[in-house]
Amino acid sequence: MTSTPRRTTAPDPANESAALEGREEPAGALGREARGGVQRCRELAELLPVAITEADRAGRFVFVNRYGLEALGFTSLAELHGKTMTDVIAPGDRERARTNWGRRLAGEALAAAEYQLIRRDGTVFPAEVRSAVIERDGAVVGMRSVAVDISDRVRLERQRRRLQTRMLEAQKLESLGVLAGGIAHDFNNLLTVLIGNAELALLELPDGSAGRSYVADIQQAAQRAAELTRQMLAYAGKAPITQREVAINRLIRKMNALLELSTEHRARIELHLAPGLPRLRADPHQLGQVLLNLVTNAVEAIEGVSGTVQIETKEAIFDADGAGAVDVVDGTLAAGRYVTLAVADDGRGMDEDTRRRIFEPFFSTKFTGRGLGLAAVLGIVRAHHGAV
Ligand SMILES: Nc1ncnc2c1ncn2[C@@H]1O[C@H](COP(=O)(O)OP(=O)(O)OP(=O)(O)O)[C@@H](O)[C@H]1O
Ligand SMILES: [Mg+2]
Numbered sequence: 320m321t322s323t324p325r326r327t328t329a330p331d332p333a334n335e336s337a338a339l340e341g342r343e344e345p346a347g348a349l350g351r352e353a354r355g356g357v358q359r360c361r362e363l364a365e366l367l368p369v370a371i372t373e374a375d376r377a378g379r380f381v382f383v384n385r386y387g388l389e390a391l392g393f394t395s396l397a398e399l400h401g402k403t404m405t406d407v408i409a410p411g412d413r414e415r416a417r418t419n420w421g422r423r424l425a426g427e428a429l430a431a432a433e434y435q436l437i438r439r440d441g442t443v444f445p446a447e448v449r450s451a452v453i454e455r456d457g458a459v460v461g462m463r464s465v466a467v468d469i470s471d472r473v474r475l476e477r478q479r480r481r482l483q484t485r486m487l488e489a490q491k492l493e494s495l496g497v498l499a500g501g502i503a504h505d506f507n508n509l510l511t512v513l514i515g516n517a518e519l520a521l522l523e524l525p526d527g528s529a530g531r532s533y534v535a536d537i538q539q540a541a542q543r544a545a546e547l548t549r550q551m552l553a554y555a556g557k558a559p560i561t562q563r564e565v566a567i568n569r570l571i572r573k574m575n576a577l578l579e580l581s582t583e584h585r586a587r588i589e590l591h592l593a594p595g596l597p598r599l600r601a602d603p604h605q606l607g608q609v610l611l612n613l614v615t616n617a618v619e620a621i622e623g624v625s626g627t628v629q630i631e632t633k634e635a636i637f638d639a640d641g642a643g644a645v646d647v648v649d650g651t652l653a654a655g656r657y658v659t660l661a662v663a664d665d666g667r668g669m670d671e672d673t674r675r676r677i678f679e680p681f682f683s684t685k686f687t688g689r690g691l692g693l694a695a696v697l698g699i700v701r702a703h704h705g706a707v
Contacts, residue, residue: 370446370466373453376424378403381461390468392439404464409435409443423450424459436466445473489649492678496698499680500555503548510548513541550612550691553605554680554698560602567599567606567632567658568592574607581611582618582628586664591631596658605699612692613662619685620666631661649678649697650706657705678707 364371370387374380380399383391391407393399408416412434419432429450435443450464517538524531552558571592578588599606610630617628635657669677669684676682678697683690700707 370464370468372404372464372466373461374404374464375461376459378405378420378462380404387466390438390444390466391436398439404462407436409437411435419450420462423452423462426452426459433469445469485649488675488678492680492694492697495680496555499551499694500557503551503555504557506548507545507552510541510545514538514545517541547689547691550608550689550695551680552698553608553702554691554694556698556702558605558699558702560605560702562600562602564598565601565603565606566596567660568594568596570603570606571610571630571632574610578611578614578630581615585624586618586621586626586628588614589627589629591629593631593633596632596634597656599658599703601703602699605702609696609699610660610662612696616692617662617664617666620664620668622667626665629661629663631659631663633659633661635659647706650701652706 364382364384365386367384368386370390371382371384372380372387373382380396380402383393383396383399388394388396388399391399404420405413405416416432416434419429423429431447431449433445433447436446437443445468446466447469448464448466450462452459453461453463517534520534521531521538524534549558571590575588575590582588614628614630621628637652637654637657673684677693679690680694681690682694697707
């Protein structure tokens with residue numbers, strides 16, 4: 320039989336903790352059994368690798384299992400004295416947590432909620448929290464919660480989403496590549512005929528004749544068009560590669576005069592070339608094209624009267640677990656020894672929308688841009704088993 324008076328009204332907050340602790344248990348054999356059950360629950364709670372908490376109606380902690388204390392950076396319940404559930408929830412999530420708390424106390428059954436929890440040292444981690452009210456004698460005296468650290472799940476989900484967008488973008492580029500490659504291939508053949516015949520015509524036409532300048536214009540335009548198709552072929556990975564041993568620093572120094580010329584005196588080129596780099600198996604012309612395209616963009620991005628373009632080479636060694644890996648936006652790199660080439664400018668930069676589309680062929684934000692520079696860079700780097 321119970322000696323506790325039946326409570327019909329809302330509990331007195333001062334007694335809530337006592338009520339929650341369940342200090343007033345039935346006497347006799349039934350009481351012993353009940354006490355044994357409580358003891359067993361407590362022991363189980365201490366074993367479980369999830370945070371288990373009990374709080375009174377005001378949210379003050381009455382019980383936190385060992386795992387919960389550790390997860391939050393505490394060693395004993397006493398250290399949480401005076402703290403409430405909302406104190407361990409990140410400020411951005413507090414309002415929502417408070418609302419949910421009130422709804423639960425009012426008897427509403429709510430699904431699990433995700434909150435950012437704060438550790439004692441101020442760091443946060445995401446947790447999935449399930450709660451249920453604690454009732455004593457028909458009155459709600461507090462709330463019991465189980466919180467699971469979901470950092471891994473959140474991280475994996477983020478990774479999965481990133482991979483998916485990357486895959487979609489790769490697929491899009493792939494099909495555009497087939498298209499661009501097909502067109503470029505046919506055009507290249509036609510342009511060869513145009514250029515060849517213009518050359519032959521120039522041989523026939525006398526110096527100073529009116530026809531000569533027209534044909535010369537045709538020849539020049541056809542050459543520019545051929546340059547365009549070369550970039551498209553490079554993007555599609557269909558440019559013929561003649562691989563040789565290339566010392567990239569030497570290649571950059573050799574191209575420096577040409578690069579300086581391309582800056583039109585608006586930018587100073589600074590070279591930061593790491594000594595002792597391994598030689599690459601690569602097509603030097605295509606690597607040169609990569610460098611030229613990047614530097615051209617860098618110079619074009621410089622708005623003021625002058626700026627700086629930095630060209631940097633480095634060695635990068637990735638081991639199997641990705642240590643030392645550089646962040647790539649396209650392609651994946653197996654463990655191994657690589658040379659990285661970076662071109663940086665202090666120009667206007669780009670917004671997120673532009674950044675997402677820069678490798679799309681024919682995407683350009685420039686008035687006269689053809690949008691093929693970076694597409695070609697991508698194609699060439701891919702063809703060389705590298706990554707951007
Ligand atoms: N260094 C940079 N700074 C700011 N924006 C850049 C830079 N490099 C590229 N971009 C952006 O990426 C877009 C695509 O570059 P990409 O080189 O492919 O084409 P483009 O320079 O516009 O034309 P093309 O190179 O064919 O003449 C540019 O239009 C520009 O918006
Ligand atoms: Mg460009």
